[in-house]
Each structure stands twice: as structure tokens, then as C-alpha cells.
Amino acid sequence: MRFARTMAVFAVSLAAVTAVQAQDPIKYGLGVALTGPIGFMGTQYTKGLQAGIDYVNSQGGIGGRKFEVIVRDTKGIPADAIAVAKRLIELDKASVIDITLPGSATLASQSVSKEAKIPMLGYTTVPAAVDQGNPYYFRPYSNVNIISATLAKVIAELPNEKRVALLASNDDYGRSAIQVMIDALKSYPDVKVVFSDYYERTQTDFSAIFLRMKAAKADTLYLDIRYPQSVTALKQMAEVGLKGTLVNSLLFYNNELAQRAGALLEGAYITALWAPIKDDPESKKFIEAFRKTNNGEIPDDSAAAGWCSAMVIADAFKRAGANADGEKLREALAATDILSPIGRIKFNQKGDAEAPVLLLQFKNGAYHPL
């Protein structure tokens, strides 16, 4: 089952490589972590992007030209991502590249896009991604600053004693999430950060961390733990008797998590880039298109990011013309102003859309928007 699906992705990418240039499509070069520890996120993003490109092509493409996605696996290794970016630009002749996941890969490959003057996307919420002095990089998603500011405000308004414990993954994303969170909380004098630490992606035992949080008398818990590690963590939290208001970023929005650890999640505040409970027309369009190409599967936030990337690029080409060069495309991208499932996308000076995040609360076994 799974194998068939993977082979399908494999076949699609192979087909992409060998595709005849009959219709001379516009090439969208995607370098993404399909294998390695975060391969599953990269796979979701790729599916979302492909669904978006398929949708655009089904609407007739741009000026008669269709889009083609060239997918290359980076294993999530930055050095690999640099080689992929070079290859996508110089060999595959992509008009736009997208180096997605992890953030360090997006960071590393920006010099390639800058040198070749080829516009670039790349799904990451790490703040530094837009600070690389690369005018060709655009981020049509939200970022950690916005997420943290949202959560900091939630924390400040809680009736708790506001003794906050922070925990995030020991990688590019988690490191910046905690840093930014601490900064954001500084503007609320009655909030005290009593504990902060990082866990390993490979970590299996959280009980020491929770014991220390308990010893620090934390009552507000910011836990950035991804599913399914999050299920383990929530169970262990209950095991050691740690109680407190859960305040979380993107990672606790997950239907399977809700099913398996519902009771433990009760009352939690959660931010999400996007969630399928959104019922705006753009989201509906996205869900429908995605389910059509993916056997009825419900998309997640990574898939939504992929879809948005496709929409932003299609829109830019629509305005700049199908034959636009890198510079023209960059100008068109800078002038982007579209509606998407994650909201209005309009880039600032740094090329950051600073899209808003969704704030949800888990109550009575379901996610509710706030």
C-alpha cells in the first residue's frame, strides 16, 4: 500500500526527469527532503505542491505553457541541497527553484539562487531564511516570529501564574522557536520562563524533562513536539504527574494525535499554519484538489504550504508572462498580492509574506478556531 504510493512518487519523479520537452513546459525545480528523518514532511509538501501545479495546469497553464515540477531529493542535507539547487538551475533549466526542508537547506542554497539570479521559494518558518541578502528568495508562509508573538499573547492572557516551561526540538526550527519565544515573552513582565531545553528528534524518553519542569513548578507548557513523538511525550507527561496549560505552535495540530491522546490534549492552545477545518473558498478549493490527486487523503499544513507555493508562482508568471526571465519573475513575485488557503499573501521588503497563523483550542475532543 505504502509501497505503491511511494513508487508512484518515484515514478512521477522519474517521469519528470525523462519528460520530453514537447510542450516546452515552465519548469519548477523542487529540492526537498524526501528521505532522511524529516522525509515525511517533505513528502507532504511535495504532494501539496504537485496538487497545486496540477490544478494550474488543468486551468490551462500560463499562456498555453504548462508547469512541470522537477523533484530532487536532498535527504535534508544542506550540502546536498546546494548541489541540487545548482543542478535544477544549470542542468534542468528550472525557471524557479524551491529548496524546502530543513531550514538549513533553504539557507545554504540561497547563494546559488542569488548567483544565478533565479527566484527561489523554500518552506521554512526559521526567521533567518529571509536575512540572507538574497533578493530572489521569497517566503509565502508564516514565520516563527508571528507564531511566537501569537502564543506569547495567549500566555499573557491566561489566568495562570504564568510560570512558563519551553521545550523544542534540537534542530534549526526548534532552536529559533525557543529563542524567539523567549524574546516575545520579555514584553510581558508578569510572565516568567522557568525552564527551557531542547530534545533530540531521535529522543524517546521525555520523563527527565517533565520531571524537571515539574520541579520548576511550571504551569504553562510550551511543547514543540511533532507527532507521533508528541503522543509519547503527552503520555509521559501524565505519567510523571505534570499538569499545566499546553500552549503550542504548529506541531500539535494533528487529527491522529487528537484521536490517540485527546484527553491529554484537552484545553491546549495551538497555532497552525493552516488546518482543514478552515472553510474559506481558497481552502475548500485546495482540499478538493488535493483529495482528488491523493485518493481522498486530507491534507495537512505542510501540504498547504506546497499548494501556496504553486499558487504564488503561477500568479507571478501570469503577471510577468510565461517567458519571463529571472529578473522579471522576481519583480512580479515582489508585487504578489493573492488570496490563498493560508490567507492573503503579500511580500514585505525582505520577501517575507508574514502570513497570519491560525489559533485553535482543543476542547471536548476537537479543534476549535479562536
Add this chain to the structure above:
Amino acid sequence: MHSRLAVFGLLATVCALSFAITNPYFQFVLTVSLVYAFATLGLNVIFGYAGQPAFGHPAFFAVGAYASALLTMRAGWPVYLAIAAAGPITAGLSLAVAFTSLRLRGMSFGMVTIACASVMYIITQNWVEFTGGPMGIARIPKLPHITANWAFLPDAPHQIFVLLCLLLGLALLLVDRMMASPYGRAWLAVRENEPLAASLGIAPVQWKIIGFVFGAGLSGVGGALFAHVIGFVDPTQMTWNAIGLFFIMLIGGGAGTLLGPIVGALIFGMLPEVLRVAEIARDLLLGLILVLTLVLLPDGITGFLQRRLKRSAPPKEVLVAEVGPVTDGGSANPSKSKSIGEPLLTVRGVSQRFGGLLALSDINFEVRRGEILGLVGPNGAGKTTLFNILTGTTRATAGDVLFAGTRITNMSAPRVAAHGMARTFQITSVFPKLTVAENVRIATHLWSNRNPASVLAGTHGFRAREAEIDNEVSEILDLTGLASLADVQAEHLSYGSQRLLEVSIALGTRCRLLLLDEPAAGLNSSETAQLRKLVLALRDRGLTIIAIEHDMSFIMQSCDRIIVLDHGQKIADGTAAEVSSDARVIEAYLGSDEFVSA
């Protein structure tokens, strides 16, 4: 010499090739492969030449990358200065790793180097303030142009390419020079045969550390170049994904050769990019290619090509030394030595206990300068154990050994060798993969010029000493009759010639006392006669010799004096005639008469 030409030919070709390649992606892949070559070159020193399974060693590539990135970005150093500094910095860090890990040997050593690589990975991952943590370091300055207007190298990629080729050529010259010096010879010696190396004064651990650190320095420079070529460094460069690739490159190319690491880096460095056609099944193919290479090309691509090019390579026939000029040299006079002098070696009350077994019990004797002493006794009498104690291979349980006035009791083997004692081994012990001449050249280690500055600069003094070594090697080979086999690999020699080679190796140390452990065992009668002549000739040149031997005719005809050991005790000490008529000796050899048939 041949391979050196091939290497520089290859580099020149690669350099020229860069002009044929215009696509920046291919240029990039080729450039990165060239940079990898520095690391494979460094890995080759410790893994290929010194033969140590330093599995974690490639992590030093990333260390060099971090060092140079931090120096340029935090301290504002110029790029080229930072690259130059990355070498010594990496070498310094590797020294700490070498000290902790090289106390172990073999696979355990390999595992500890992996542990050290993991520690470095975790430190770079977590020491965010210093290393940037998992985010890595972005926007590292690229290699700057040397000059804006090189008429023949107009664009930047070519300039950098030519520059890298030049630097790699320089690194190759460096390695080549080391390999043609006592350093390289010591590494090969440690790889080929540690106990023999130790008996020639080459302290194995010390030389492994030197190789480890030197290799790490080279890898560090490679890593620094890498940082400035791709402009980014992060901790994933220290994980197994990266480390494994370096081993594939080195082994696939051919470890232990000058050409192999370069060929491997160029071919296998590009392989992952070529395999992109397999997309997410890439590791499947990479693993498969790795296993197939190991099974089908045991000495890598270069080894395979060499065998294809000259089919003659391993001689089928076992080569035998011709009877050399020994007959003419010296007075092959079987009579007693004329000039037996003062005691050179004094053994006092030496005992050796292995568990409950008393292998040697209170052995006392003296050996005088210019004497040939025979040491005989049945199997298990303790003869070789005594040799091991004299040469520092085994520690005695009790007793004292004085050599030329110095107390050498329980000194390490290399230090005993430095005092002028050399030995051969009961089980033939040579450096099997090296030629006869190389075998003997290694043995000159103790009196070679090992000053690193002289070696690197190739000073007059160094070259003069190397010439002296060459002379001495050919002299020794003339003496032992191996001159015609000087360029044959030792493992291809006949057994008898290998025995002679062992003696030649011992002579290379310029020793005063030579211990021969069953030199005639397995030799036919003409070889034995030749050996006897050689031993007598050596005695006449002033060498003192102790020989363990079972071949009684050899002992009776060569030795001035004979000591008989049995069950760890000295049971006789005297001339051949005295010993052979001793009743205890005959009993020890033929067995007791007590047995009554049932």
C-alpha cells in the same frame, strides 16, 4: 616515480578538462570532487599507508570547514589565511582524538574514532553560540579571485579550478615527499608488521599518531576549501552519510596508493550526483555499488587498472635468491672467531612465569663481543621467550639484562632496538607487500634523518642521508645475495630468500648484536650453507650474534659457544663438542629411556 607521473598527468588532464566543461553544475560537481580529494588524501595516510581503521577520521573534514568558516566570519581573517590555518587547527584537535583512541587497536580503535566523531557532531550541534548549531553557518565568503585579469583564465570558476588543481598538486607533492622519507616508511612498516617495526626502533603508537594527525591536517585544509567553495557548513557534514562517502571514495579508488585517493574522489565524489537519476532509491544504489566495489575490486579502481595494464604483476613463480657474493666476502672460515672481546650482553637471573608455568628459570650467561652463540633446546624450552625478553617484546618476571653497559631490562622493543640490538623472528617476519629494497630501507629508520623541516624542505643534509641509506641498502643486499631481487615484493620470495631478507632487515639497523631465531629452519642444504657463510662473514665484520637453531649441523659448524635450554633451565654451556656429548642434552632431545613398552 611512475605513479607520480600518472598523478600529475591526471591532474593536468582534469585541469584541461575544466575548460571543456562549461555547464556550471558540472563545474561545481567537479570542483567539489577535487576538494574531497584533499580529505581522501589525508584519510589515505592513516587508513591506506599506516593501515589503521580510523573510521571516524573523515569528520576532520568538517572540523576544517568550521575552523575556516569561523575564522573568516567571526575573526575577519582573509580567506586564504584562514584556509592555511585550518590545517594546523584540525591537526591539533586530531591530536587529542589520537591520544585517546590510539591506545586501542584494530576494530576497537575504529569504534572509538567513531565515538569521537559523534562527540564532535553533538558539540557542533549544541554549542550554538560558537558553531551556529543545527542551522549551520551560511554565507561563508567564497574563494576570492587571485587576480581580476588573468588573460588565459578569464572567468572565476576556471581560476578557482586551476587554483584547486595546483593546491592539490602541492598536497600530493607533500604526501609523496613524506612517503619517500622515514615518515612514510614508518607508516608502511606499522601497517605491514607492527612487531617487526617495533623491533626496528619504530614505535608503532607514536607513528600512528603522527599519521593520524598529518592526515587530519590535510583533511582540514580540504574541509576549509569546501566551506569556501559551497559557502555553507553544518553538522550534517559530520554524520555517517558524509563519513561513509569518504571511505567509498578512498577504497573505491584504491587505498594505499598515491593515485587511488584522487581517482576515487573524482569518480565516487561525482557518483552521488550521477545517481540522482534514481532519486529516492539513491542510497540503495550507493550501498549496492559500495558492496560490489569491495567484493569485486579489492584494491580499488587503480589496483584493478594496474593489474589489467600489466598482466605480469604477481609473479607465479616463487623467486629464489642466487648464491650471492658471500663466498668472496670475509673469510668464510668456520674456525673460531679470533677477536672475542669483553662482554657485550649480560643476562642475570632472568625468570619468566606465564600463569602457573615457569617458562624460564634463573637464566645466567654472557655474550662477548664478536662471538657467535648458539641457543638450542627442544620445543618449549624457552628459547624464543628469552629472545622476547632480551628485545623488550616481553617483560621478564625477574632478572636483569645489561647490554653494552646499559641496563635494558624491560625497556620497550623500539628502545632496545635504539641501543643496537636487532632480531629475526621464528615465524618469518618481513613486510610482505613491500619490495626487498623497501624492506631493508625501513630498517634504517633509527639512523635516518627524521627532522620534519629537513624532510619537507628536502635539505641537502636530508638528501645526503637518504643517499647513504640507499648505498647501505644495496651493500646489504649484495652481502646477503638478494641484490637481484631488490624490486620484488617480499611475499613473492621463496621461503629461503625471505629468511635471508630477515637478516638483511636486521642489518639495516646497524645493530651491534643480532639475534637470529631459527634462521635455518626450513632451508635446504645449499641455502643453509649460504646462511652459514653469511653469519660467519657478519661475525668477521664485528657483529655479535646469538642464534636459536634446531639444525645442529648449522649450530655445530658456526657457533663459538652453545647454550642448551630445557624446560626453561640452562642445562649446558660450552663448545659444540662439550655440549653434544652431554648426557642431559641427549636425553632432552631423544626423550627419556624410562618408558617401558606395555
Add this chain to the structure above:
Amino acid sequence: MLEISNLVAGYGLKNALQGVSLSVTAGEIVTLIGSNGAGKSTTLRAVSGLIRSRSGSIVFDGKNIFNATPHQIVDAGLVHVPEGRRLFGEMTVRENLLLGGYSRPKSEAVSRIEEIFASFPRLRERAGQLAGSMSGGEQQMLAIGRGLMAKPSLLMLDEPSLGLAPKVVSQIGEMVLTIRKAGVTVLLVEQNARMALRISDRAYVLKLGGVVQSGASSSLLDDVQIQKAYLGL
């Protein structure tokens, strides 16, 4: 029973054996004598498959066992008790014996241990003791007993008297005769030539990897040639 002809074998590129030919008939005790490095042990190691031979032939009980694997040779009923005994010192006497019967079904091996204990009562006393903690003579007894566990039709003993006191050496000699009485043919390699020649029927003298002399042991016993081979007198 065992027919070796023109056997060439050695280590690395050296040929320690340069065409050894010898034969052993069922019920005999045959001994190989010769100086160190003559190729006695190498012959046994080549026969038992521990080293690969280059050329020649080895036929045992009508089967070609040239370069067969050691376990095939043991299965065929040819067992080699190596020089230096090579016991598993950290295992008990019983465990050593059990391993000796590895080629036999377990139940058979267990009952065979009782037979060995019956012939070597000393081993029964030491059954639970670690092999490495026994005296040299007892160790040799165990090594032979371990070899007999596989119910060999031909037992090859390499230097059983090595490092043993004279009194024990004579016990070993008696043991070899007892083994023969039990119907096991013996090929004996010995440095203690007198003992070996006294108990054996025939002998081969090896030198430099080849047989230089052979004949009835009694005729070789007082031969000057033998003295020469050993002492070079």
C-alpha cells in the same frame, strides 16, 4: 585407510610440504618424526583441512578428502588432536568433551561421554573443573578424550608428550596403545622419538617437507640416521 601422495601445502606462498607421500593401514600406529620445521604438523593440518593444500591427493577410507572442510573430515571419522592440546580453557571438562562430540547427535555425545569417563576415570573426577586449571598430563588426557568423542576411525595426535614430565610421557604412550586396542588407528607426530618409535608399528622420517626415510619402527629405533636427523651428530 589413509593414503597421502605427493602432498604440497604451506602457508602464504611458502610450501612447507613439498610432496609428502605416506599411508596408514587400519589398526596401525604410525609415527611421523623429524626435526622442527620438517613439516610434521603441517602434514596433519593439511590432512584435517586446517590449511588448504596446493596439490597431491589425500584419500581416507576410499573418500577423497583433499581440501575438504574440517567438519567434513571430522564427519568422515578422521580426527586431529592438535599440538599444544588447544583445549577450551574457560570451559569445563564436560563441555570440552561435549564439543568433541559436536559432529554426533547430542544424545549420542552424552552417552559417549560416559564411555570416555570409563576409559579415563580421572576425567570423571574433574568433570566440572575448568580445563585450563588442570595439570599438563590431565589436559593431554582430555585432549585425547575430546578427540575420541567424535568416534574416529583414525586419530591423529600431534606432539602429545610436549612439555610433559617423563613419567607422564610414558602414561601418554600407554594411552595411545589402549586407544589402538579399542580399534582406533593412530597417526602420531612426536618429538620424543624414542617413545614414539617404541609404541608405533611403522615410522616416517620427515625432513624439509618431504619423507626421507620410512620403515618398521623397531628397525629405525637404533638407526644412526635418526640420531642425525635430530641432533646433527
Add this chain to the structure above:
Amino acid sequence: MAPVFEIAIQQIVNGLMVGTIYALMALGLMVVLGILNVVNMAQGELYMLGGYFAYTAVSILKVDYITSVLLAMIAAAVVGAFVERVSVRPLLGRPAAVFLATFGMSLMLKNIALLIWGPDPRDISAPFNTTPLVIGPVFLTQQRIFIFVAAVVVVLAFAAFLRWTRTGMALRALSRDKDAALLMGINANRLYMLSFGLGAGLAGGAGALLGAIFSVYPTMGELPLMKGFAVVVLAGIGSIAGVLVSALILGVTEGLAAAFVSTSWIDVVAFVVLILVLLIYPQGISRLIKRDA
């Protein structure tokens, strides 16, 4: 009781449990190292496959959890024997080459797992009550107790196998003195394969046990492999008790480090302990490790 002590006690208990899993990994590595004198770099992937096999057995074959662990051990053992046949036997006598060949196998197995099961983490659903038992300051769940007991049972069973069965004796004999073992009529190739299979079975069992608490994904074996190495080098070859003790020491040290230093540094603890021990007792460790390449 002061909270510091409560955390310490809880972490010591947790460390003991983690230690038993390390012991399983280390025993598998040790048996291969002791008998073939090679390092099996694919051991981590056999651990990973154990997890996937248990997952597949539970979710597709619908067997119960304990059966799935046994099935996973058997299946992993079969894969281990295959790894031996393909990437070890042709290279015997070249330990460094075997090391790299098994590394190649590890790349392939990871990739194959990815192609079959996909990149998403999988969960093995195990039938355990999630309410923890509270004994003084210590919290324990049924599942953790089960893992601890199961791992200890497997270690003891393995020790008993080596100690009491004839095949176990043959394995020990082969690691002590290869020639003498061959003369007993022991088929070395078969035992080499068996030792790889056994090592793989142990790793597979560990993967199936832990996979039920934590998720199963293609790269999950990398860290346990490293921990296994550390334990093997610490313990030296030949002593199961030594491995168990070293593994427990390592587990507890890591647990305490997690409580009092930082969780992001705990993986360094294993290696720092290893290096410190080597610095202080280089002779002791070298003496324990009998055979070298």
C-alpha cells in the same frame, strides 16, 4: 523527599530500562565481533527492521503484540543471516572491508524500508494500560515494565543459550580458538551465519520492544548502533555480564545527565564516559578486548 532526589531516583529507574535495550544491541554486536572479528554496521538497521516487522505483524497480520515481537526477532534474524552471506562472507579476513560493506548494507536497508513503508513514522499499538503505577517517588507504566522484563529475559535466555547449549558452546569455542573449534567438526560458515542471525535477532527484538513506545521510522537505528558500540568497547568482548553492567551504567548515567545537565547533550554522555574510561584505564579496556584486527 527533595525534588532533586525524586528526579534522580526516577531517572535511575528509567536508565536501567534504557540500559537493557542497549545491552540487547551491544550483545548482538559483541557476538559478531567476538566470532568473526568484524563490526556489523547494519546492526542499527536490523533494529529498525525489527520495529517495522512488529508493526507489520500487528497492523496487517493482526497478531498480538507479544507474538509480533517474536516474529520480528525471527524475521530480523533471517535478514541478518542474509547480510552475512552477501556482504560479510566474501570479505572475510578483511575487517575494514566488512565494516564498509555492512555500512553499505545499512544504507540499502534504510532505503528499502523507506520504499516499502514510506517516510512517515509508524506506531506499533501495544495492549498496555497507560495508567502509571506509583511506587514512592517512581512512576512506572506497564509497558516499560514489560520492556524491561522482556529485555532481561532475552539477555538471560541468550546467556543461557551460550552457556548451556552445545551450539552456544560451539560459538564460544569458535571465538576462543578457531582452529581447535574447526577440529571439533564445527562448521564455521554455518556458525558465522548463525552469529549474525543471533545478533540480528537481538537487535530486531530491541527494535520491536522500543518501537511500541516510540515510533518506527527508517533512520531510527542510527543512535542505538552508536550506543551499542560504546557498550561493547566499555565492556570488552566475551562477558555477557560485563555487557549488561556496562549497558546499565551507561543507561543510568544518561538518565542522570538528562535530569541534571540537558537532554540535548545526553548522547554525548555515552561517548564521554567511554573516552574517560579509556583515558583512565587504557590497559584495562585493551586487556578485556581479546582479539584485534
